[in-house]
Amino acid sequence: MQLDNNAIAYAVAKTEIPLNKVISTCNLLFVEDCTIPFISRYRKEATGNLDEVQVRDIQDAYEEHIEIEKRRSFILESIKKQEKLTPSLEKSIKAASTLNILEDLYAPYKSKRKTKGTVAKEKGLEPLSLWILDSKDSFESKIEELKKQYVDDSEGKVKDMQEALNGACDILVENFSQNIETKETIRQVYWSQGKIGTEKRKDAEKIEDSHKFKDFFEFNENINQIKDPKNTHRYLAMRRGMTLKVLKVTTTIDEQIAYDTIEANEFAKGENLGNYDLLKKLAKKSFDNTISTSMDLEVKGDLKKIADQAAIDVFGVNLKNLLLQPYLGTKTVLGIDPGIRTGCKIVVIDATGKFIGDHVIYPFAPKFDLSGSKLILEKLIEAFNVEYIAIGNGTNGRETLEFVEDNLKAVKDGTVKATMINESGASIYSASDIARKEFPDKDVTVRGTISIARRFQDPLAELVKLDPKSIGVGQYQHDVNQIRLKKSLEGVVENCVNYVGVDLNTASAPLLSFISGIGPTVADNIVKLREKKGQFKNRSELLKVP
Numbered sequence: 231m232q233l234d235n236n237a238i239a240y241a242v243a244k245t246e247i248p249l250n251k252v253i254s255t256c257n258l259l260f261v262e263d264c265t266i267p268f269i270s271r272y273r274k275e276a277t278g279n280l281d282e283v284q285v286r287d288i289q290d291a292y293e294e295h296i297e298i299e300k301r302r303s304f305i306l307e308s309i310k311k312q313e314k315l316t317p318s319l320e321k322s323i324k325a326a327s328t329l330n331i332l333e334d335l336y337a338p339y340k341s342k343r344k345t346k347g348t349v350a351k352e353k354g355l356e357p358l359s360l361w362i363l364d365s366k367d368s369f370e371s372k373i374e375e376l377k378k379q380y381v382d383d384s385e386g387k388v389k390d391m392q393e394a395l396n397g398a399c400d401i402l403v404e405n406f407s408q409n410i411e412t413k414e415t416i417r418q419v420y421w422s423q424g425k426i427g428t429e430k431r432k433d434a435e436k437i438e439d440s441h442k443f444k445d446f447f448e449f450n451e452n453i454n455q456i457k458d459p460k461n462t463h464r465y466l467a468m469r470r471g472m473t474l475k476v477l478k479v480t481t482t483i484d485e486q487i488a489y490d491t492i493e494a495n496e497f498a499k500g501e502n503l504g505n506y507d508l509l510k511k512l513a514k515k516s517f518d519n520t521i522s523t524s525m526d527l528e529v530k531g532d533l534k535k536i537a538d539q540a541a542i543d544v545f546g547v548n549l550k551n552l553l554l555q556p557y558l559g560t561k562t563v564l565g566i567d568p569g570i571r572t573g574c575k576i577v578v579i580d581a582t583g584k585f586i587g588d589h590v591i592y593p594f595a596p597k598f599d600l601s602g603s604k605l606i607l608e609k610l611i612e613a614f615n616v617e618y619i620a621i622g623n624g625t626n627g628r629e630t631l632e633f634v635e636d637n638l639k640a641v642k643d644g645t646v647k648a649t650m651i652n653e654s655g656a657s658i659y660s661a662s663d664i665a666r667k668e669f670p671d672k673d674v675t676v677r678g679t680i681s682i683a684r685r686f687q688d689p690l691a692e693l694v695k696l697d698p699k700s701i702g703v704g705q706y707q708h709d710v711n712q713i714r715l716k717k718s719l720e721g722v723v724e725n726c727v728n729y730v731g732v733d734l735n736t737a738s739a740p741l742l743s744f745i746s747g748i749g750p751t752v753a754d755n756i757v758k759l760r761e762k763k764g765q766f767k768n769r770s771e772l773l774k775v776p
Contacts, residue, residue, distance in 0.1 A: 231261050240295035245287045251278045255288045266721065267728035268746035282725050298329055305336045312339055322410070330417065330528065331410065337524075338408050347404035350397030353388055355380060359401040363497055368504040369395060399512055405496075406516035407524075412495045416488050416521060420529050424453040424483045428468050434476045443471040453481060453529065462537035466706040469534060481529045488517040538710040545707060545715065546722045549698050553726040555689040560735060560765075564607070564616045565683025567653070567675060568630040570594045575679040576607070578614050582765060583684050583691065583736045585669065586614060588676045593633050594626065604637045611640050619646060620686035622653035622679075649686070655693070656681040658700040664740060665695075688733065691741040694723050734772075735765040 233256050242252050254276045258264045264273065266289070270282040277285065306323055309315045319335070326332045350356075358380055362369060369376070373391055380394045388394045406412065430447040434440045446468055456465050471477030492513040497503060560581040567575040573590040580586055589610070591603035610616060619641070621631050631650050640646040659665050660678035669677050685692035698719035699707050707715065727744040734756070742753035755776045760766065 237292045237295040241288050241291035244291040259289050267724050309339045334410050334413050346400035350400045355397040359398040362505045365504050402512050403516045406492050407520035415491050419483050419487055426453050426481050428477045428479050431478050437476050440476045443476050446477055457536050459540035462540040465533050465537045466709050481526045489513050541710050542715050542718045549722050553690050558687045561617045563683045563687050564619045565679045566621045567679040568626040570626050575675045577679045579683045619648040620683050621650045622682045623650045624653050651686050653682050655696040655700040659696055688736050691738050695740045
């Protein structure tokens with residue numbers, strides 16, 4: 231693959247990282263296909279000591295430029311096929327620096343349906359629209375003269391002067407609303423001075439849980455405040471209310487600024503224009519009916535992207551803290567998944583995380599087998615030298631911990647320590663492909679209990695097997711862009727694994743596969759050899775791995 235020089239220049243401008251470092255980093259990312267943790271740890275001499283955040287910023291900027299260029303090429307090709315690509319339009323499209331400007335340029339050629347303006351042009355009314363825009367004579371004073379030029383009562387033509395005037399006005403309104411300079415100026419006004427407001431929709435009370443959005447039934451805030459990363463969670467709440475049809479969300483600006491902008495860009499102020507009052511009405515119509523609607527959608531779409539990124543950044547921090555919980559190490563753990571009617575599921579895993587066996591006890595209703603449950607737990611602790619008991623924090627978790635602390639001598643003596651741990655996502659893991667591959671002959675409840683025990687032993691090793699979203703890393707995780715969320719959280723997992731390294735004698739295959747330079751196949755082979763021959767004594771024993 232050959233690097234795109236324009237994309238490199240774009241990355242340099244956006245990240246403000248020196249050109250030579252960006253070129254080296256892009257070469258490692260896109261030509262040699264290296265991972266970000268690998269580059270930031272083992273290719274520092276090539277990147278000039280860039281950290282993983284800077285490397286990821288370069289990757290994102292490079293890919294962003296590629297996406298803009300793909301859209302630019304599509305737009306040029308599409309307009310060319312319509313045979314409407316003029317040299318000046320082509321120059322403007324090639325000079326457009328953002329996707330929003332590209333879409334503004336493409337807008338007149340995008341719609342396949344006929345508009346009032348295009349219909350009027352087909353009837354030959356474009357010259358009349360230009361006359362109204364520039365003439366020092368009023369339309370009314372020249373009506374008889376204009377009638378001779380534009381009225382033709384044959385079928386499909388202009389029947390009378392009112393129809394001619396309406397058609398010419400439709401053309402002007404469309405032209406005003408498609409002016410690139412006008413839209414860009416108004417866009418900046420939205421972001422600097424605009425407001426976003428929400429109100430309760432009609433019949434909102436009929437929607438379940440509509441009361442959760444009561445804070446937004448009458449809400450108004452500056453757009454430039456809500457786009458601050460500290461406040462974007464409010465916008466995600468608004469979006470959810472809007473999706474559930476509880477809230478109506480609108481963005482607004484001082485309309486007079488928009489009217490004045492259109493006037494300044496389209497027709498000169500002054501009484502010397504014969505149709506000045508009419509043009510002012512058309513400027514108002516252009517903003518009220520077209521520009522304000524498109525800007526409302528655009529600003530809300532861009533706010534969504536900003537809010538998504540802010541939320542994803544928070545999710546990343548939360549996930550990192552979760553993955554980097556204290557590591558227990560090579561200790562034998564007894565895991566308990568609390569239950570009532572169906573009993574408490576028990577598993578034992580050895581010091582390497584290898585599953586030894588499972589059982590079920592019934593210390594609660596309806597069986598109340600306290601003595602039998604106590605005996606089974608004590609026998610397992612003695613037989614396998616259990617040092618820790620990990621109890622899931624789901625339903626009946628506290629009661630299970632209380633039973634263990636009150637009835638097991640080893641726990642009372644302090645020789646075995648019992649604790650509750652977060653079991654979020656254990657049920658997701660138990661039904662996953664990874665779990666089925668690891669324990670094909672075990673029930674989902676047993677797999678879930680194994681996950682509870684293992685995540686206490688080595689949180690990172692077990693949690694990497696889960697889709698990060700199932701762990702519960704933050705609010706609104708199902709409202710944000712799922713592709714961006716997945717990519718970001720996978721990057722967090724990758725960075726965490728390579729930041730702390732792994733314990734070769736407890737790491738699962740999915741965890742090992744995140745190590746730079748080790749793929750899924752080698753990871754599986756490491757685990758198979760460990761299960762066959764026991765713990766690795768030193769690194770040189772890795773040479774025995776196929």
